[in-house]
Amino acid sequence: MESVKVVIISEDTSIRVNLKKKLADKDIQIVGYADFKDESRLKIDGLFPDVVIVGVKVPIDPEVFSFVESMKFQSKGCAAVIATDDVTVDLVNYAARFGIRQVLPLDMKDNEFYSRVVQVNEYEKVIQAQLNIQKRVRSKVIAFFGCKGGTGKSVMATNLAVALSKRGSNVILLDMDLRFGDQNILLDLEPKDTIVELAQDPEGISIERVNAFSIMHSSGVVLLAAPKSPEYAEYIKPDHITKVIRSVRPYYEYVLVDLGSNFSDETIAALQECDEIMIVNNPDILSLKAAKSAVSILEQLGIKEKARLIMNKNVNSLIRMKDFESMLEIPFYASISADKMFNSSVNKGEPFVLRTSRTVAAKEFSSFIQRVIADKGE
Ligand SMILES: Nc1ncnc2c1ncn2[C@@H]1O[C@H](COP(=O)(O)OP(=O)(O)O)[C@@H](O)[C@H]1O
Ligand SMILES: [Mg+2]
Structure with a gap:
């Protein structure tokens, strides 16, 4: 023994x-x-x-x-x-x-x-x-994706991660927006290492190495940060992405993957590994157009069934949820209203779920968290 x-x-x-x-x-x-x-x-x-x-x-x-x-x-x-x-x-x-x-x-x-x-x-x-x-079965890998920047993918990923961790789950957040990842800013952390140092480590990628190159937020969320500068993105190959997700999957109950707004080979590698893909949209025509391209590419990749529709920054818009749902042919998952608290929490580097807030958006976000938990079937 x-x-x-x-x-x-x-x-x-x-x-x-x-x-x-x-x-x-x-x-x-x-x-x-x-x-x-x-x-x-x-x-x-x-x-x-x-x-x-x-x-x-x-x-x-x-x-x-x-x-x-x-x-x-x-x-x-x-x-x-x-x-x-x-x-x-x-x-x-x-x-x-x-x-x-x-x-x-x-x-x-x-x-x-x-x-x-x-x-x-x-x-x-x-x-x-x-x-x-x-x-192993209980682990869930959820990606935040969309073909348009600024829709709220990163903020949603951060706040979901922190909320799940505060509730007692083991959560790792993988910042795989290789050019413009900013999870460290959203969590007010200064990581010494990032996915780049991990990819270059001669010992290869394993759960031990991912943990060693990650940083922990006070909420308990473990963050593997994105490259410090966009030009370092080229050091990361699709194979690195696949290995990182596979090595953490058995050890974390939730693996949240924040992605950029592009269909690079690395993004595709991440999407292939995920169980669910949250397509984050805003209620406007440009966003709808971007979501349509995203969904059609997922369809070509044969992974459209993983896609879920999230409507963020919602206002009483002319484009209704049902229209979006039927146009995109993916199931509606959550809707979150536009709210100032998003920007102020981003500026402070403090996830809004750490504060009690009674706004409509805060309530909608809690329903989103509850749905994620319920879907995982704990
Ligand atoms: N529901 C919302 N209401 C108001 N502002 C929001 C909302 N969701 C996100 N934002 C703001 O949108 C901006 C972009 O969010 P971010 O998560 O960085 O987008 P992405 O990752 O999709 O590029 C941030 O300044 C954020 O505060
Ligand atoms: Mg982002």
């Missing part, structure tokens, strides 16, 4: 040393150490631990529990354990609410501590074996 991979999360050096000593010379591999900072989450994910041991002294900061909860270790097949100096029944019960499987005393004998960690791992693997098959 392979040795158990452990990550120790603690900000206390004496606890780190103590835990390291406890697990020394055993069939355990300490693959890394981390703290409770937001940026550590991606690092921990990339280490693929079987068990994380959270080493803390009482009273335990509530942030520790929310950190563990936000990591959603269970959905990644990883067990979370707390090692602390004062184990009480209350603490054990409280910890369980956050998905923590065991609370162990720091002064437990080394051998016993070790066997409890092994046990917890075995227990987790049994649960995972039952869940794993479902996990």
Whole structure:
């Protein structure tokens, strides 16, 4: 049997040393150490631990529990354990609410501590074996596409991603608008790496590498950013796109793909990999014309059945939804009114779903989110 991979999360050096000593010379591999900072989450994910041991002294900061909860270790097949100096029944019960499987005393004998960690791992693997098959099926890849810029594809992708993540789902946002991708601005992030660095990495494309080259937003959304400058787009080939989507698919419940307004080979590769394609339109003639070309190309590619119609920036327009639906022959999915909150949230780099808003557009957007969730059948 392979040795158990452990990550120790603690900000206390004496606890780190103590835990390291406890697990020394055993069939355990300490693959890394981390703290409770937001940026550590991606690092921990990339280490693929079987068990994380959270080493803390009482009273335990509530942030520790929310950190563990936000990591959603269970959905990644990883067990979370707390090692602390004062184990009480209350603490054990409280910890369980956050998905923590065991609370162990720091002064437990080394051998016993070790066997409890092994046990917890075995227990987790049994649960995972039952869940794993479902996990793959449950993954959904949704693209945002259209043949016209400025219709709202990116803003919809960002806000859907953040809303799903806040609800507890594992979400990755792939910015595959290779020339003009701006998800980093919409999320107010400054990624060090992008899809370009990933594509050039000699180790190739795998879930570990995608995670390593991505950045995490405070909502939990993982973003693989677009090239920093349009000329870098040429480094990305259709094969890179296919590999990125295939490698993340089994590990994220939602893979949202933001695309540019063109039918490049890379865009086509992404569309081929997706389960659903949200064609984002605005209620005007030019948009209708663009949507028509998009749908006819999808038809030629034999993937028209994945297309869904979204009417964004809606006003009481002369072009009615039904007309659009019948002209395009794709099913209507959602309609969102024009609203100032879109622009102000874009300018602030703060997704509007993070604020409570009671406008018509906010309500319509919630219905859209609910429909996405319902369609996935959770
Ligand atoms: N429902 C809406 N109401 C008002 N403005 C919107 C709406 N949806 C998007 N916008 C605005 O449209 C602009 C373009 O949106 P964006 O998502 O970048 O488009 P695309 O990705 O399709 O090029 C942004 O400034 C955004 O704030
Ligand atoms: Mg865009």
